[in-house]
Amino acid sequence: MSAQDDVAEFARLLRELKERTDRSYGSLARRLNMNTSTLHRYCAGDTVPVEFAPVERFAVLCGASRAERLDLHHRWLRAMETRQRPHTPPPAEPHSGPNPESSPAPDTGEAAHPSVPRAEPSTAPDTGQVARVGGSVGGRRPWYRRRKRVAVALAAACALLATVGSLSALPDDRGASAGSGPPDVSPGAPAASGSPEASRSRSASPSPSPSPSGSAAPKGGATTAGPRRGPATTAPAEDSATAAPPVLAWSADSHVWAYGCGHDYVVARPPEQVPPPPAPQDARTWAGTLSAVHGGGTTVQLSVQGTSETAVVLTALRVRVAGRADPAPGNAYAMDQGCGGALTPRYFDVDLDKDRPLARAVPGNDAGTPIPAVRMPYRVSATDPEVLLVTARTAHCDCRWYLELDWSSQGRTGTVRIDDDGRPFRTSGLADLPRYEYDTSAREWRPRTG
Numbered sequence: 001m002s003a004q005d006d007v008a009e010f011a012r013l014l015r016e017l018k019e020r021t022d023r024s025y026g027s028l029a030r031r032l033n034m035n036t037s038t039l040h041r042y043c044a045g046d047t048v049p050v051e052f053a054p055v056e057r058f059a060v061l062c063g064a065s066r067a068e069r070l071d072l073h074h075r076w077l078r079a080m081e082t083r084q085r086p087h088t089p090p091p092a093e094p095h096s097g098p099n100p101e102s103s104p105a106p107d108t109g110e111a112a113h114p115s116v117p118r119a120e121p122s123t124a125p126d127t128g129q130v131a132r133v134g135g136s137v138g139g140r141r142p143w144y145r146r147r148k149r150v151a152v153a154l155a156a157a158c159a160l161l162a163t164v165g166s167l168s169a170l171p172d173d174r175g176a177s178a179g180s181g182p183p184d185v186s187p188g189a190p191a192a193s194g195s196p197e198a199s200r201s202r203s204a205s206p207s208p209s210p211s212p213s214g215s216a217a218p219k220g221g222a223t224t225a226g227p228r229r230g231p232a233t234t235a236p237a238e239d240s241a242t243a244a245p246p247v248l249a250w251s252a253d254s255h256v257w258a259y260g261c262g263h264d265y266v267v268a269r270p271p272e273q274v275p276p277p278p279a280p281q282d283a284r285t286w287a288g289t290l291s292a293v294h295g296g297g298t299t300v301q302l303s304v305q306g307t308s309e310t311a312v313v314l315t316a317l318r319v320r321v322a323g324r325a326d327p328a329p330g331n332a333y334a335m336d337q338g339c340g341g342a343l344t345p346r347y348f349d350v351d352l353d354k355d356r357p358l359a360r361a362v363p364g365n366d367a368g369t370p371i372p373a374v375r376m377p378y379r380v381s382a383t384d385p386e387v388l389l390v391t392a393r394t395a396h397c398d399c400r401w402y403l404e405l406d407w408s409s410q411g412r413t414g415t416v417r418i419d420d421d422g423r424p425f426r427t428s429g430l431a432d433l434p435r436y437e438y439d440t441s442a443r444e445w446r447p448r449t450g
Helices: 003-021 025-032 036-044 053-061 066-084 129-134 143-168 174-178 196-203 280-290
Strands: 248-253 264-267 293-295 297-306 312-323 331-334 347-351 360-362 364-366 369-371 378-380 386-393 398-409 412-418 425-428 435-439 444-447
Touching: 003 025, 003 036, 003 053, 003 066, 025 036, 025 053, 036 053, 053 066, 053 369, 248 398, 248 412, 264 280, 293 297, 297 378, 297 398, 297 425, 312 386, 386 398, 386 425
Parallel strands: 293 425, 331 435, 347 386
Antiparallel strands: 248 297, 264 293, 264 331, 297 386, 312 378, 312 398, 347 360, 364 369, 398 412, 398 425, 435 444
């Protein structure tokens, strides 16, 4: 089986598993928390996943047996070996043209036809043809190379004459000035490269000024901003030559509602001054206008991918609490009147009321079919991104917190801080707060019962 057949066979098995489910690529991609285009490229044979974990999740979701998953793993290994195999170019074909000096004239049959005279070899000296093909004839250099050497020799002679002339024009009191002490160097003039003044100047020169942000670069030298971050500060010229390029890109959305409809906000305004609930895509603008705080819980959707085909391993996800206070005052406004869905995505659960909260991986469920939890370490790349959901909840504090994501790639390591546009995420408890829900028929907020 050829190399391309290994990749095609692996893609064929993926397509067969996909056809069992009667689901579209988009539906399967949502349940696997990956992009639709990525899954389609896997099944088309355009791309081979850098790790088997997403393939195994796909096979489980499609109902593959243990033997089928084992066969799929063998096919994946062969496809990965094919894609990682270097492509060697075919060897260059040797020049098959006749040698004008040694190859005899081919026998074309002129002797059988006396009417066609045989071409006699020319006795005139060949001065240009062989020189253009082979570079030199009989050990002699071509005429244009001889002219180049003559031009270089003339240029060197002119430079030597100019140097001798400048030395002869120096004044005669050089010896007296040499013994009178060091030359007078003005404050703004640079010192000679070999003098002690020059050595002190280089060692005492100030280091490049830090970036205006005042923050140190993360461990490993990789810095990437989220989708709402400002442009990265340009490093000095001497640092930019040695700074390693970023290997990880991420974006975070903290206004993700449960099942696309369920969420609570704490707003320090009476119901008459609060507009109706927004559409989920307008939640950030609605909350920012009212200075609303996430009530009871915050779900952060974190999209992570590498910046190249090289795999980046996500090694750990940590939670940092930057501050705690009493729950924020105001009223709790529900964005729904109760909603639910058949799909419960896998996520990381965080209890902010604990002294040392941890990000605990929780599996998902798709209408009775379990979805495996995300286990660290986890690999991502430019062609294999990953979407992580983090749900942080609290009942008794107004907590400000952020995430830290550790990564490693090709011997480099680093930590990325995940926050809300440079500020910590904020989640406040709903204990003892009046709760309201929106009555769509009366177009007003009413106290929530039950």
